[in-house]
Amino acid sequence: MKTYLPAKFVVERDESRCIRCQVCVNQCTFGVHSYDVEDDEIRSREENCVGCHRCAIFCPTRALTIKKSSLDYRDNYNWSPEVIEDVIKQSETGGVLLTGMGNDKRYRIYWDHLVLNASQVTNPSIDPLREPMELTTYLGAKPERVEFDSSGLRTEVGPQVKLEIPIMFAALSFGAVSLNVQESLARAATEMGTLWNTGEGGLHPKLYQYGANTIVQVASGRFGVHPKYLEAARIIEIKIGQGAKPGIGGHLPGEKVTGEVSETRMIPRGTDALSPAPHHDIYSIEDLAQLVYALKEATGYSKPVAVKIAAVHNCAAIASGIVRAGADIVVLDGFRGSTGAAPKVIRDNVGIPTELALAAVDERLRREGIRNRASLVVSGGIRNSADVAKAIALGADAVYIGTAALVALGCTVCQQCHTGKCAWGICTTDPWLARRVNPDIGSKRLSNLLRSWSLELKDMLGGMGINAIESLRGNRLHLRGVALTDAELQVLRVKMAGS
Amino acid sequence: MLSSVTTDMHETARLDVRGLPSRELNAKLKELARAGVRRIELRNVYGQRYIGTGLRAAVEIEIFGIPGNDLGAFMDGPRIIVRGNAQDGCGNTMNEGEIVVHGNVGDVLALCARGGKIFVKGDAGYRAAVHMKEYQAKRPTVVIGGTAQDFVAEYMAGGVVLLLGLGLKEGQRHTANFVGTGMHGGVVYVRGEVCKSQLGKEVDTAPLDENDWLIVRKLVEEFVFHFGGDSERILGHKFTKLLPLHLRPYGRLYAY
Numbered sequence: 032m033k034t035y036l037p038a039k040f041v042v043e044r045d046e047s048r049c050i051r052c053q054v055c056v057n058q059c060t061f062g063v064h065s066y067d068v069e070d071d072e073i074r075s076r077e078e079n080c081v082g083c084h085r086c087a088i089f090c091p092t093r094a095l096t097i098k099k100s101s102l103d104y105r106d107n108y109n110w111s112p113e114v115i116e117d118v119i120k121q122s123e124t125g126g127v128l129l130t131g132m133g134n135d136k137r138y139r140i141y142w143d144h145l146v147l148n149a150s151q152v153t154n155p156s157i158d159p160l161r162e163p164m165e166l167t168t169y170l171g172a173k174p175e176r177v178e179f180d181s182s183g184l185r186t187e188v189g190p191q192v193k194l195e196i197p198i199m200f201a202a203l204s205f206g207a208v209s210l211n212v213q214e215s216l217a218r219a220a221t222e223m224g225t226l227w228n229t230g231e232g233g234l235h236p237k238l239y240q241y242g243a244n245t246i247v248q249v250a251s252g253r254f255g256v257h258p259k260y261l262e263a264a265r266i267i268e269i270k271i272g273q274g275a276k277p278g279i280g281g282h283l284p285g286e287k288v289t290g291e292v293s294e295t296r297m298i299p300r301g302t303d304a305l306s307p308a309p310h311h312d313i314y315s316i317e318d319l320a321q322l323v324y325a326l327k328e329a330t331g332y333s334k335p336v337a338v339k340i341a342a343v344h345n346c347a348a349i350a351s352g353i354v355r356a357g358a359d360i361v362v363l364d365g366f367r368g369s370t371g372a373a374p375k376v377i378r379d380n381v382g383i384p385t386e387l388a389l390a391a392v393d394e395r396l397r398r399e400g401i402r403n404r405a406s407l408v409v410s411g412g413i414r415n416s417a418d419v420a421k422a423i424a425l426g427a428d429a430v431y432i433g434t435a436a437l438v439a440l441g442c443t444v445c446q447q448c449h450t451g452k453c454a455w456g457i458c459t460t461d462p463w464l465a466r467r468v469n470p471d472i473g474s475k476r477l478s479n480l481l482r483s484w485s486l487e488l489k490d491m492l493g494g495m496g497i498n499a500i501e502s503l504r505g506n507r508l509h510l511r512g513v514a515l516t517d518a519e520l521q522v523l524r525v526k527m528a529g530s
Numbered sequence: 531m532l533s534s535v536t537t538d539m540h541e542t543a544r545l546d547v548r549g550l551p552s553r554e555l556n557a558k559l560k561e562l563a564r565a566g567v568r569r570i571e572l573r574n575v576y577g578q579r580y581i582g583t584g585l586r587a588a589v590e591i592e593i594f595g596i597p598g599n600d601l602g603a604f605m606d607g608p609r610i611i612v613r614g615n616a617q618d619g620c621g622n623t624m625n626e627g628e629i630v631v632h633g634n635v636g637d638v639l640a641l642c643a644r645g646g647k648i649f650v651k652g653d654a655g656y657r658a659a660v661h662m663k664e665y666q667a668k669r670p671t672v673v674i675g676g677t678a679q680d681f682v683a684e685y686m687a688g689g690v691v692l693l694l695g696l697g698l699k700e701g702q703r704h705t706a707n708f709v710g711t712g713m714h715g716g717v718v719y720v721r722g723e724v725c726k727s728q729l730g731k732e733v734d735t736a737p738l739d740e741n742d743w744l745i746v747r748k749l750v751e752e753f754v755f756h757f758g759g760d761s762e763r764i765l766g767h768k769f770t771k772l773l774p775l776h777l778r779p780y781g782r783l784y785a786y
Contacts, residue, residue, distance in 0.1 A: 126785035253642035257625040297665040311660045329584025329604045
């Protein structure tokens with residue numbers, strides 16, 4: 032069928048600079064560039080370009096420029112090019128539109144409407160260059176009170192996990208991303224004193240050595256879940272939902288189930304890995320409690336159990352149930368959270384913003400007097416250290432970063448994760464492409480990112496006149512809202528700037 | 531009430547666990563398994579959960595009474611014999627081992643099991659053998675003497691389920707609907723009648739071939755070894771094989 036889809040990008044090649052080295056031909060995985068031997072010329076099939084910039088960055092003579100196509104439809108606010116092109120794709124395939132990464136629509140980004148405080152004159156600011164600043168965070172259930180006797184602490188405290196910085200790497204499963212990406216994350220987490228998350232794809236034997244910095248996931252497909260996997264982990268996370276696709280399961284297509292993925296997921300090579308939408312043993316909070324305690328029993332109550340849900344309308348009440356079900360950590364994943372593949376209609380239309388969900392959950396747990404019983408971790412749309420500081424002021428104990436970590440590894444958010452063709456070698460299981468991420472360099476880039484953010488966090492804390500992240504946690508007086516409605520300020524429990 | 535532990539010369543530890551909370555009971559089991567005890571008898575089990583959960587040891591546990599939910603969840607190796615009924619979540623995500631239930635079991639039997647064997651003398655509840663999967667030499671096997679309820683073998687990705695229907699009257703069909711919905715691997719053998727309308731739309735039926743009969747015969751003989759009965763009488767009946775219509779039932783769902 033003749034496609035009616037226009038090319039999205041224009042590839043401009045400066046012929047005076049091009050040396051016919053064919054780096055672009057070899058780097059592009061979408062079949063844009065090709066070399067014509069007879070004419071000694073490089074040609075471009077622009078309709079295949081996804082705008083990932085791999086070729087432009089690796090062109091040794093900077094001969095390539097990738098621009099958005101200037102082919103415009105007649106202006107129509109209602110029928111934007113994206114809307115038109117989605118209909119074209121569906122009429123040509125008859126299938127559900129898939130996409131990668133997080134919700135890219137123009138919903139309000141609340142982080143950008145929240146501003147932080149700083150000390151002036153009274154309660155002077157602290158200079159982080161001269162004074163110790165504390166970012167250490169402990170995840171796990173905290174007792175209501177602590178009692179001491181002559182021999183020390185009498186209160187029984189459940190397992191606590193120490194983080195040097197309150198930023199962890201979000202769940203990225205082996206299968207969705209390559210093993211080199213996971214190794215980069217695991218090594219950076221180990222070096223920086225934080226944790227990375229296996230996602231639902233199991234733990235590759237090579238990565239067991241990073242167990243002390245690993246969160247293992249137990250999701251509806253239970254792929255790769257066995258006693259040694261649970262024992263290896265620092266935290267076990269039950270995945271109920273994901274911000275990019277609340278309420279639906281996942282399908283890892285057979286093509287991505289290569290030898291090593293098969294070994295890690297413990298399923299035959301080439302078979303589809305279907306994660307059902309619900310856990311078939313969880314139909315209620317009581318059932319959830321049963322799985323939480325089954326995992327605690329299986330690991331001798333030695334590690335916290337987290338429960339991850341997508342941020343949805345009723346998440347405050349659900350989070351309350353999760354805490355009462357015995358979870359030590361509640362993870363809230365907002366609708367900007369990314370994915371290796373999700374139906375576009377779900378990604379772009381289901382779920383609520385992380386910021387609002389976080390504020391609502393923290394408030395609800397406080398009001399019910401159970402906030403201490405679980406740590407609160409948020410993810411989905413954390414882009415920089417300011418977002419981290421604001422999330423902590425809104426009540427988070429720590430955050431997960433997924434997209435930001437991938438960008439550190441080279442991702443340009445071209446949203447082609449679902450194709451498995453990632454030219455940056457990130458979201459693929461193709462061994463030839465996966466080599467594009469070198470774990471020595473990848474872990475360095477990720478460690479650098481975490482180091483930058485922790486330096487900036489210390490600067491922000493010092494400016495507010497506080498020397499420990501603990502003093503910012505849930506401290507909404509350090510936030511003010513800008514250009515928000517009363518209803519929004521009410522949900523965020525934040526005052527309007529100036530008041 | 532405290533449990534009493536007695537051990538005899540055959541290295542069998544006997545525990546009266548009446549009133550003992552699940553957590554303490556399981557801690558005790560792990561301690562005994564670590565100490566090298568190879569056989570444990572639990573008396574007066576009244577609904578304690580997670581018995582054998584996450585246990586990785588070559589130990590045999592014989593349970594007198596009714597164990598609670600998640601019996602043998604995430605288990606890797608032990609053999610559990612239940613002299614009574616078992617409840618929900620029996621063999622949940624089990625990796626290896628054997629569970630023999632001399633009674634009925636509740637819902638979600640062998641959910642996501644990857645290995646091991648489960649024999650049930652009586653009936654199973656809803657959602658038995660959902661998303662079982664096999665890997666390399668591991669092939670989880672579930673044998674149910676009676677029948678199972680709706681959604682049995684749903685999302686099944688590997689392993690073997692044998693439904694014997696021994697409690698059914700002559701001419702009476704199995705009761706489950708939506709059998710094998712979303713099935714994309716493994717095999718279900720059904721003794722007795724099951725109507726096409728009871729099956730998920732991803733399920734195909736076939737007569738048993740020679741290899742199937744070998745598998746079924748071996749499992750029936752094991753069933754008879756555990757629970758008694760006449761294997762020839764059980765085998766001399768109509769069997770149907772259920773298998774996935776497509777290995778990738780959702781392959782054509784997406785545009786790109």
